[in-house]
Amino acid sequence: MKARKKSVSREGGAVAVLTVMIAGAAGCAGPESFTVSDLCGRKVDSALVAPFLPEGETLKVDDGISAPGQPRCQVYVGGDLHLYVRGNIDKADFDILKATERSMRRLGNPAPVDGIGDGATIADRGAMAVQACTYKGEKRQYILEIDRVDHPANTVERREALQKLLRAHLPVIMKAEGCRPQ
Template sequence: MTTTMRPARRRGARALAAAAVAGSLALAAAGCGESGDYAVPDRVCGVPVDADTLSPLLPDGEKLTESRRDKGPGSKSCRVTVDDTLVVYLAGDITDRGTDAVSPGDRGLRRLGEPALVQGVGDKAAVADGGAKAMASCTYKGEPRQFVGLVQLEADAPVPAKTPERRDALLAFLKSWFPAAGEAQGCAP
């Protein structure tokens, strides 16, 4: 059962400052700061997610966009931007079972900073300072395969700013996005 939640709203720094000034002056300006807000979606790159898990990974800004790319059979990626700055990269790949796609020694994960194995997502998962990766056995087109999903933060100043909170936010988002992403690519558990 999928529950659609009302998306959270993000405000740009100017909108927040304007709202604070308006509140402190007790002005009743209906809609003040609303035009620059973007709604945090409950679907990202065609995959349903809990907006509350996506929101901590997104900076304030005016506009959120995404661009999807089909990289061939069983391989998709998507770039999420805020105000034309790439902030989150998502990738999903169907691979052969037995491929160890998630390891703290993996160069890609090490590049994201201090990867550590975590529990509660797929068959195996790791979270690093700037990303997270998981893999799970599945069936794809009637064949035993595995789904590998990657969440990578791309901005120069990733959010949350503090590394422990960012790692927790990445894990929470991975738990929300990963199972739905695998199913969306036709890799059923």
């Protein structure tokens, strides 16, 4: 397996430059396996993102939809959205997991998960975690959502992969946004 770097073109905002691994022997045309080591402008363990990326001809990571305190990124393979990551620093005076219960149901069989932030929910096609934090001297909460997930095909594997990514990425993205856990 031979590795090469491939730049992904800019479309309507900042798009990350990614390392692309070529599947198969050198000289063979076909689908590529991709490695993503940056989500929403933050370093991420590529092994945590890999389960969500099917083989394909093209990869695009678009983080041009981000704003201060609201990192956003979308990961496309072959033009299809396979991962949407959103972070928000929000007011600390409401229960976001309760408020979004209905939207989590649309992602399929949401269930609470212990040990991630102050609360987390994992569904068949997405996940959400909340952590109380201090941001610019004020009590806030950080909300990390992962959505639009349909790969891997096995739902149990997908839910496990979502849990691992959520657990690892929440503290990284919070720190990068300056939201210190309480």
